[in-house]
Amino acid sequence: MHVNGDPVATPAEADHGLRLLDYLRDHLGLTGAKEGCGMGECGSCTVIIDGRAITSCLVLVGQVLDAEIRTVEGLAAAGHGPLQDAFVARQAVQCGYCIPGVLNSCAALLDRDPDPTDAQICEALDGNLCRCTAYNRFYDAVHDAAAARHPNGAGA
């Protein structure tokens, strides 16, 4: 299992049935992923598994032993610092509880499509609930990040 680019010790067999969310928080000390609902509805526990945004409350550790996992703690190292900067610049964060999950969904989208449309951003965020901010700030931040990451691209 790799987390944020580094290999981590293989989880003990007795821990294979733990939720990935609990393993990240309690065993690896990565508390960025948050528990909201625990049932796949809210997206605050979203992490990136082999390039895809997935709710870590519905994944068991033993299911991802050979996977590349990325949490919000590893986003900047994966080249998504501009996305995080854009969220700050656009004031897209209020309480922040949803934000690690939102950022992971946006980062997985940007890795698939470097210059997404509003409709694509909407679809990428359809599993992330934010009760505070306005989603249009997320959209604006993603467009800014796309432009920053590809200054000569079509998205500028």
Place this chain on the structure above:
Amino acid sequence: MTPATPTLLRPTDPADVSRLLAGARAVAGGTDLLVQRRAGAEMPTLVDLSGLAGTRPAVVRDDATGELTLSAVHPLTDIADGAARAFPALTAAIGQFASTTIRNRATIGGNLVTGSPAADTAPALLAAGAVVDIVTPDGARRTVDLADFLLGPRRVDLAVGEWVTSVRVPQPPAEGGFRKIGGRRAQAISFLNLAWQWHREPDGRLTGVRLAMGSVAPTVVRLRTAAAALEAQIPTQDVVDAAVAVIDADISPIDDLRASAHYRRRCARGLLREALLPPSPGERPDQYVTPTTREKNQ
């Protein structure tokens, strides 16, 4: 209280699954099972089928017959990518399924085995005449029509120790689709859903009309009376009115926590009408994307 941590077994060879399943339960995407577990369901040993996805492709098309074999253990995202143009009704159903994060995990196997009358992949598969490939505890195979596999709410034709390996459909026609009605656009269990497929002949007549609807009967059902009213017809306003008028014969909705029977009968007529005479883009109630600063200014 959440039950104790389960033992998780992860076969990577399909031949090992039956042996491990003795006394255990299967888990694939976990998007139904782990929600039940959180609600208190005990499941001491789980056999993870998601690791089998690495052993085969998500979708295989038989070049000679056009038959599609859909893996029961791949995430829906992979099924939609693999089936894209070949199976428009299923691709549309996956597009309206839950959310991106859930589609990245949930499987067809899990969706069908839950036996929910609202399962969103079931109508497209039923309309297409799907068969379910099952591995029995002794490692043998049996195949059952999806129509016979779905027995009732939360009941399917799957014995203890059996598992679903794939679902096959004869080549679907080029025209097909899916619509659902739920409480909101994302993460919504369907109040009602409809899948359709047909051939459109050069003169505009529809042939091979097959319709299936969910949440209007104990299982997902074919709309045979309505389909018969459309067969070999050009879907003019009158023809559509006639098909919509007979839909009550095909469905037996009940009042439940999501919607009333009366509402479901009204929606059933509306969904069929929209499938046949789609609203033009200008009058679509679907403008859900609020334009952002960038697109407003374009």
